[in-house]
Amino acid sequence: MSAAVAEAFKRLHDQGLIYRGDYMVNWSLTLRMAVSDLEVEFFEENGKLNYFWYPLSHGSGFIPVVTTPPEIILGDTALCVHPADERYSQYVGKTVRVPVSRRDIPVIADEYVDREFGTGALQISPGHDHNDYELKKKHNLPRQCSRNAR
Structure with a gap:
């Protein structure tokens, strides 16, 4: 399965559909993995300055x-x-x-x-x-x- 995933990523990269870049990700401490911006609910809260x-x-x-x-x-x-x-x-x-x-x-x-x-x-x-x-x-x-x- 790992080889199939690597091959799929390479094919998508070669087609310009995915890229590797420097960007921020949302890290979930609970899930211990990166989470898409689409899956994050941002909110403001009052905190101590x-x-x-x-x-x-x-x-x-x-x-x-x-x-x-x-x-x-x-x-x-x-x-x-x-x-x-x-x-x-x-x-x-x-x-x-x-x-x-x-x-x-x-x-x-x-x-x-x-x-x-x-x-x-x-x-x-x-x-x-x-x-x-x-x-x-x-x-x-x-x-x-x-x-x-x-």
Whole structure:
């Protein structure tokens, strides 16, 4: 059966009907497998907001960020601010240090950021969220943080 499945996938690939690419999947902890977007019911829920301060890598100061799941900080690959936000415009192109990991990540600008929500600065964790993943592609960010980073 495995050979038949492999042959079918190769045939579909050769016909351009399937492809291999870099994209996000929904992982079910209960089922322990990937689940299609069509099978997922997305919903919003109120959560507790946690504040973190990302210190500037070279200099004094910091950029405050608010997030609901604090554990995703470990997967941050960039910090994003709105390009017209005067509070943070001077930091675009610089780097900040991720709290607890001592990794430096770039500060980027994108109009996707809602200046009115939280602190107006958004952490980008491409493996966590579809919107973050789209920002990763748009700004050519790494999919995940370097394993060699301290």
